[in-house]
Amino acid sequence: METTTTKRKKIAIIGTVGVPANYGGFETLAEHLVVNLSEKHDITIYCSGKKYKAKQRQKYYKGARLKYLPLQANGIQSIPYDTLSIFHSLFYADILLILGVAGAWLLPFIRLFTNKKIIISIDGIEWKRDKWNILAKWYLFWAEGLAVKYSHIDISDNEAIQDYTAARYGSLSRIIEYGADHTIHVPVSEEAINNYPFITQPYAFKVCRIEPENNIHLILEAFSQTNKMPLVIVGNWDKSKYGTDLKAKFSTHPNIRLFDPIYDQQKLDLLRSNAALYIHGHSAGGTNPSLVEAMSLGLPIIAYGVSYNKVTTENRALYFLNQEELINHINNIYTAKLIKMRTELREIAQRKYNWLNITFKYELLIEEVLSTATKNNALPSTARLSYKQLLKTGLAHLKTSNFF
Template identity: 50%
Template sequence: MIYVSVIGIVGVPACYGGFESLVENLLDYIPFNVEYTIFCSKKNYSKTTQIYKGAKLKYINIKANGIWSILYDWISIIRSRNSDVLLILGVSGCSILPLVRIFYKGKIITNIDGLEWKRAKWKRMAKYFLHYSEKIAVKYSDVIIGDNAGITDYIDSKYKVSSKLIEYGSNHAKQNNSSEFAKEYLFCEKPYALTVCRIEPENNISDIIKAFESGGNPYPLVIVGNWNNSKYARELYLKYSSFNNIKLLSPIYDINRINFIRCHATVYIHGHSAGGTNPSLVEAMNLGLPVLAYDCIYNRNTTENEALYWRDSEELNKLLFEDLTKIALRMKEISNRRYKWEFIAKKYNKLFNF
């Protein structure tokens, strides 16, 4: 039996973001010779359980995000000293790896996520620490994973190592045409453009909204995001929440509810400029939505240059008037070929074997 400890997520059942959904779906494809232990933040779960989808759950009474994520990951790693494999998701806790390597004899596999230290939301000291943690992760891990060719090319070139490309699955995002949410979301009865993301500067939210600010678009805009999470987000909400053609919704973690909103959309607008293969993008592709993506290497890799791309609000506005039928078909074909959880799980499971 190979004992794998998963470090760096809020926990399962998934209630937060991309890494949580990754683990949630990996658990559907556990090999007979692998046993998972997953560390979860007790702060996020009112009810706890010892076993979930065949995996053991261990709880730490610390927040898993922000500055607390460092201590949260350190404790998780130290408590995993008897495991065969550490699967570390994100680099915030990797600064402890030089010490861990003194006593830990197992395999360390780290998915570095995006280039977190480049994100605009971090101040200078945070950027320095995250960049340092990235270097430590690469140096002391047996395997480095990137979920986008833009990430793996960067790692291979900068650190002169051979990283592994393992992308993100999307087929958990399923069509939901039931009438359960129809009365709650009446806007779904007519065409609309949709964005689902965290409200952060590098996701180009202000440019997306500006493309709809003056009206005259073929569709209204719906954005689902965390509008209370920062000053930047609150200012945008205060300025635009009263616009008739712009609807700003709070985060939605119910998969059936968000799938209902996504599958009724006419077009998906993706503004992320940092990171790798973004979950919300590949999920939209799996639902067969045409994609208008911010023009950067990560989004072009994910969509194989088959989406439509923009760099500012004016370019985005023009793209809204394009014929999007063929784009939708191409996005679905790419998703079927590349972003299935069965394929993703096999790649992870292969890494666990010594």
């Protein structure tokens, strides 16, 4: 990778909980962007004062400047959080890198009155997710429209989402996924065996937020009906009724172990990297960081058969759409298949989902955004010609091309 020769620019990263990363995909991304890009550009990251108490706060972190806001970065407060961050950044930044569409209502004004460049990542298709109430869905649907129309470049993390934005807006979204090579193989120690006695035998593993759209109930039911290997799930069970109900129902089952959230990266990777199988039930949200991390660790994967997961794993994993299919896979899986999946999925992760690669893609986007004026159209220019004229020249079929 050749070094690029852009001048030093001021970049503001907006919409994450903050760094040091301890929350989710966007935060890990922000951290790696800082590590890899802060030598070339001046980066400022906006962090949530609610998650970083006064004692933990720093002025600088790995070369990036940190600014704290007294608001939550997620939920309803994300709207003022993003808005204030964007507004503050207008005073010094050249490029705004916005993660999430909560502050998108400001974008038309920014385009109209300033010459700041905007790169926005629209996350998964947020407005569709069941966890939001109707007002939130309306706002997010509208905000997503603004985000795509008024940004210079918009990023989706999955091809399936790129298809959707092309269908809805006719514009070309860029695909940049997540890296996963921050996860490590942790060898099993004496202490580990004491804490987790199942760790010396094959077991299936899953780590995720406990939400209905992650199909945890389906997975728990399936594993309670098989006894090929135990299932270990790490997640925030006590955060919702859905979680507490499932915990009450399944925690005593001999084949199932449920754990509360593990924030220590080492401890989590200990359980994760020594598993024999990874189950991924996510049905939404584009490219899930937990999935690419599992791929990077070389775990064989059985994933929910939604288009995003298939694209992420390049169709090389096993897929299920209901309980029967999952049970079938669990019962019929054999060693050769497991080994084949491990190698193939790890190869994909090493090729695509490494942070050096991902941050380099961002670097290229930064260079590109400094020179573009308008957004790329997903449809060819022939789509804009008048129908009557095309009819006369015998080329009317150009109007009705089906590209997707």
